[in-house]
Amino acid sequence: MWTNTLSPRFAETDALGHINNTVLPVWFEDSRTPIFELFCPGMDTNDWHLIIAKIDVEFLAEIYFGKLVEIRTYMIKIGNSSMVVGHEAWQEGIMVAKGSAVMVHFDHTAKASKPIPKDVREILEKHMHT
Amino acid sequence: MWTNTLSPRFAETDALGHINNTVLPVWFEDSRTPIFELFCPGMDTNDWHLIIAKIDVEFLAEIYFGKLVEIRTYMIKIGNSSMVVGHEAWQEGIMVAKGSAVMVHFDHTAKASKPIPKDVREILEKHMHT
Amino acid sequence: MWTNTLSPRFAETDALGHINNTVLPVWFEDSRTPIFELFCPGMDTNDWHLIIAKIDVEFLAEIYFGKLVEIRTYMIKIGNSSMVVGHEAWQEGIMVAKGSAVMVHFDHTAKASKPIPKDVREILEKHMHT
Amino acid sequence: MWTNTLSPRFAETDALGHINNTVLPVWFEDSRTPIFELFCPGMDTNDWHLIIAKIDVEFLAEIYFGKLVEIRTYMIKIGNSSMVVGHEAWQEGIMVAKGSAVMVHFDHTAKASKPIPKDVREILEKHMHT
Numbered sequence: 119m120w121t122n123t124l125s126p127r128f129a130e131t132d133a134l135g136h137i138n139n140t141v142l143p144v145w146f147e148d149s150r151t152p153i154f155e156l157f158c159p160g161m162d163t164n165d166w167h168l169i170i171a172k173i174d175v176e177f178l179a180e181i182y183f184g185k186l187v188e189i190r191t192y193m194i195k196i197g198n199s200s201m202v203v204g205h206e207a208w209q210e211g212i213m214v215a216k217g218s219a220v221m222v223h224f225d226h227t228a229k230a231s232k233p234i235p236k237d238v239r240e241i242l243e244k245h246m247h248t
Numbered sequence: 249m250w251t252n253t254l255s256p257r258f259a260e261t262d263a264l265g266h267i268n269n270t271v272l273p274v275w276f277e278d279s280r281t282p283i284f285e286l287f288c289p290g291m292d293t294n295d296w297h298l299i300i301a302k303i304d305v306e307f308l309a310e311i312y313f314g315k316l317v318e319i320r321t322y323m324i325k326i327g328n329s330s331m332v333v334g335h336e337a338w339q340e341g342i343m344v345a346k347g348s349a350v351m352v353h354f355d356h357t358a359k360a361s362k363p364i365p366k367d368v369r370e371i372l373e374k375h376m377h378t
Numbered sequence: 379m380w381t382n383t384l385s386p387r388f389a390e391t392d393a394l395g396h397i398n399n400t401v402l403p404v405w406f407e408d409s410r411t412p413i414f415e416l417f418c419p420g421m422d423t424n425d426w427h428l429i430i431a432k433i434d435v436e437f438l439a440e441i442y443f444g445k446l447v448e449i450r451t452y453m454i455k456i457g458n459s460s461m462v463v464g465h466e467a468w469q470e471g472i473m474v475a476k477g478s479a480v481m482v483h484f485d486h487t488a489k490a491s492k493p494i495p496k497d498v499r500e501i502l503e504k505h506m507h508t
Numbered sequence: 509m510w511t512n513t514l515s516p517r518f519a520e521t522d523a524l525g526h527i528n529n530t531v532l533p534v535w536f537e538d539s540r541t542p543i544f545e546l547f548c549p550g551m552d553t554n555d556w557h558l559i560i561a562k563i564d565v566e567f568l569a570e571i572y573f574g575k576l577v578e579i580r581t582y583m584i585k586i587g588n589s590s591m592v593v594g595h596e597a598w599q600e601g602i603m604v605a606k607g608s609a610v611m612v613h614f615d616h617t618a619k620a621s622k623p624i625p626k627d628v629r630e631i632l633e634k635h636m637h638t
Contacts, residue, residue, distance in 0.1 A: 127538045129400045133293035133391035133443060134356075135553055139300045140273040140389045147270055148517045161574030163263035163525055170269045174304035183393060184551030226264075257408045259530045263521035263573060265423055270519045278387045291444030293395055313523060314421030393553035394616075399560045400537055403530040423523035430529045434564035486524075 119245060122149040122189040126181065137181035142215050143173055146205040149189040150219065153203065156238050157223065167232075169224040171200070175217035185209055192247040196239060199223045199231040204247055249375055252279040252319040256311065267311035272345050273303055276335040279319040280349065283333065286368050287353065297362075299354040301330070305347035315339055322377040326369060329353045329361035334377055379505060382409040382449040386441065397441035402475050403433055406465040409449040410479065413463065416498050417483065427492075429484040431460070435477035445469055452507040456499060459483045459491040464507055509635060512539040512579040516571065527571035532605050533563055536595040539579040540609065543593065546628050547613065557622075559614040561590070565607035575599055582637040586629060589613045589621040594637055 124145060132138035157167050181187065188208045195202040200222045207215040225232045234242070254275060262268035287297050311317065318338045325332040330352045337345040355362050364372070384405060392398035417427050441447065447469045454462040460482045467475040485492045494502070514535060522528035547557050571577065577599045584592040590612045597605040615622045624632070 127534060128392060129398045129534050129537055131393035132388060133395045134296055135393045138389045140277055143270040143273050144519050147519055163573060166264055170307055172306045176302045177300055183553060257404060258522060259404050259407055259528045261523035262518060263525045265523045268519045274387060274389050277389055293443060313423060394556060400533040403533050407530055426524055430567055432566045436562045437560055
């Protein structure tokens, strides 16, 4: 599991007084940074090997400004070239949102998926949800 | 079906050269504005009767800056107090993303769901996906 | 003058109940699209000739969700290679914000500014603030 | 001086390959959190005493994804009811952007500015730019 602790931003609140729902995909993407680093060492966006196929988010409780949020990220499934990443957002001991992202190891030149490299797979497997 | 035509913003692109995946939930929320108006006449955010329970987005093709996008929004399911809204994003004749949002008619004071009013339901039914 | 009419998005509100201040630079950038098109025909972000040097925004009144906003954009100054663009945001007959952006015609390969082409300049001059 | 170290988010990049200019106001607002806490203990957005009057940002260098950014925030001027906050964004030893924000201590009920309290002023004075 990877953890990412963040402080909600004022600009991320909405008129209902809490964090807007559209912010969660941003926080979750941000929390996939360790996975980006595994696939794209050096984080060179001109040499990027991932695409995103699907995301979903469930909103479980109101998320407050002024209190830290911890995003817990883990692997749900590791396929040949694709994978499912899970996310949970916790605030003050409550799971306030959860979701997942389907990502594909992708060759942007060939416009085709490609197998997840063995060394990357071994690291991902250590982060499988148990 | 409701349609919302929008012009992608430069700030919505990312380093891969296309629209970032986190933008779709924003566009889809924006496209639910006609539904907000049905439930919350006058759009007074101090008198708001909706919460969002779940969203998902499938990314089907790259979305380009500099070309209009049409968001098509419709009802997939209308329950007693909850509903499922469907969204499709089209650009140059191609469906580039689709998704859904589960919304609940909600009493923020009582912290409980409440039935969708009959007059609102009748309008929503005219927008059922066929 | 160029005009850009937009409908504030729910995600753009904040916990104070109005449009968050950080949204104005996004709306203003979006409103410079006609200028991007002049300098970068085809809007190819791989062949981009502009950089931004400075922005400022004055917040004059609360900006409400649920009411259209018109952004008026015009040229304040056209230099040899740089220019100052002015923006005003109007809502229900009130100027709610104004600002400017300093942009530079730029050669990303040579990492140097370059003169504004004569044909572009002639069009820009028609949009000078009077 | 207050410091805020942040990791640029993928969603904050744009098609030119760097952090989009509209992100800086968001980072700078986020970096004023310690000032929000001084004026609004408990960070209750229903009991908020600040408004923003003006922001500006100068863009000094490209800001890269994949490298930490440090925002340095300090007081430039402390008036009777208003103040000017300064911000600098640093990445890998280079000042990549700087800006300021004019904020006003404000009574949202009376719709009028009010003097900065003595105890808050004393703390702010310790953060004056030298």
